[in-house]
Every structure is written in structure tokens, then in C-alpha cells.
Amino acid sequence: MQKLSFGEPFIESRYLEGDMGFAVSGAAMLLNLDEERDIVIEGEYKLPPLQAMVVRDAVIDVPGKALLVCSLGTLDLDDLQTLDCMRKGWKSNYELTHLEKHRGVPFFKSPRVTIGNVTMNFCLVSEPGCPSGIHREHPAPVRELHVQIAGEAYVDLMKSADPDSMYASLPLTAGITHMPTWNADGVYPWHRYRTKTRSVFLGVEIADE
Numbered sequence: 573m574q575k576l577s578f579g580e581p582f583i584e585s586r587y588l589e590g591d592m593g594f595a596v597s598g599a600a601m602l603l604n605l606d607e608e609r610d611i612v613i614e615g616e617y618k619l620p621p622l623q624a625m626v627v628r629d630a631v632i633d634v635p636g637k638a639l640l641v642c643s644l645g646t647l648d649l650d651d652l653q654t655l656d657c658m659r660k661g662w663k664s665n666y667e668l669t670h671l672e673k674h675r676g677v678p679f680f681k682s683p684r685v686t687i688g689n690v691t692m693n694f695c696l697v698s699e700p701g702c703p704s705g706i707h708r709e710h711p712a713p714v715r716e717l718h719v720q721i722a723g724e725a726y727v728d729l730m731k732s733a734d735p736d737s738m739y740a741s742l743p744l745t746a747g748i749t750h751m752p753t754w755n756a757d758g759v760y761p762w763h764r765y766r767t768k769t770r771s772v773f774l775g776v777e778i779a780d781e
């Protein structure tokens with residue numbers, strides 16, 4: 573078990589690898605980062621690869637790798653002081669890219685952490701009803717997940733880069749992720765992340781090993 577600092581001071585997280593019989597205290601988001609092996613909760617319930625769920629005061633067996641986000645449900649995005657601290661502590665998309673299209677976009681990102689072939693960062697979207705850009709390419713071939721940590725959101729699938737061409741929506745609530753959006757060849761449909769309420773999500777990119 574390794575404590576990770578990339579979400580702090582707002583979000584406490586831990587990386588697990590080959591940790592059998594690990595005791596989770598309180599409510600936590602558990603993400604299975606392994607692409608082959610299940611995580612077993614309380615010796616009976618299986619969390620499949622690249623899926624997430626909420627566990628509470630539970631013993632888990634992680635034969636592969638996993639991320640735990642602790643104290644789930646304690647981050648209050650309706651508290652304006654918290655929101656302000658996060659906006660100041662994390663970097664806006666515009667600060668990160670200096671692209672004109674990102675000016676004023678309310679996405680604020682934590683530092684990134686890379687462990688082996690997995691890269692992750694948290695992202696605050698401080699406005700409801702706010703979409704990311706629509707895209708289908710990523711900088712490198714990756715399996716991309718959005719894990720909802722606070723608030724409610726969607727990953728929308730689209731026929732084209734036109735926002736009116738949405739044909740499916742994958743709902744996200746705190747503690748879960750969506751089904752894979754890539755096909756067997758690693759090709760994605762046009763897609764975007766869109767908040768319903770103010771949100772924090774964990775962006776995950778898993779590269780080929």
C-alpha cells in the first residue's frame with residue numbers, strides 16, 4: 573500500500589498492488605486498475621477489471637492493482653470556501669495549455685501521478701451543465717476512464733464533433749466509472765465529459781505495457 577499525495581490536501585488516496593486482506597475503513601471509492609484480475613470484497617463479491625464501486629469498512633483482496641479514494645462523500649462542492657481553495661490550489665485548463673479555447677473553462681486539474689503504465693489526475697469542474705471538448709483522439713493509445721468522485725456527470729458519445737450529434741450518455745455518480753468506450757481496436761467514438769452538477773472526477777489513462 574502506498575499513500576499518494578496528488579489529490580491532497582483535498583482528496584486522500586492510496587495505491588494498492590498485491591495487497592491481500594487490506595482493511596478499508598469508512599467509505600471509499602475502489603477502482604480496479606488491473607486489466608485481468610478481479611478484486612474480491614469480503615471474500616465474496618468481485619469487482620471486475622477497470623470498474624469502480626463504493627466500499628465501506630470492508631476487507632479487500634487486490635491481486636493486481638487498485639486505487640482507493642478515502643473519505644468518499646466528505647468533499648462538499650456547495651461550500652464556496654472549499655471550491656475557492658480547490659480553484660486556487662489546482663491549475664485551470666488555461667493555465668496548463670494557454671490555448672485560447674480553454675480561457676474561462678471551469679476545469680481545474682490536480683498534479684498528475686504516474687505509476688507504471690497508469691497515469692491519473694483529479695479534475696474539478698466548478699460549474700453544472702459544463703461539457704469538455706468533444707474529441708476521439710488521445711495523445712497516445714490509452715484506455716481512458718473517468719471515475720466520478722463528487723457530484724453527478726455523464727460521458728456522452730457522439731456521431732461527430734457536433735454537440736447535437738449525441739447518441740448515448742453514460743451516467744456517473746460518486747464512486748463509479750463508466751463502461752469502456754473504446755472498441756477492440758482501441759478506437760473511440762467522439763466523446764466528451766459533461767457535468768450535471770459541480771463535479772470532481774478522476775481521469776485515468778492506462779497505456780500499453
Ligand SMILES: [Fe+2]
Nearest residue numbers: 707710716763
Ligand atoms: Fe477522451
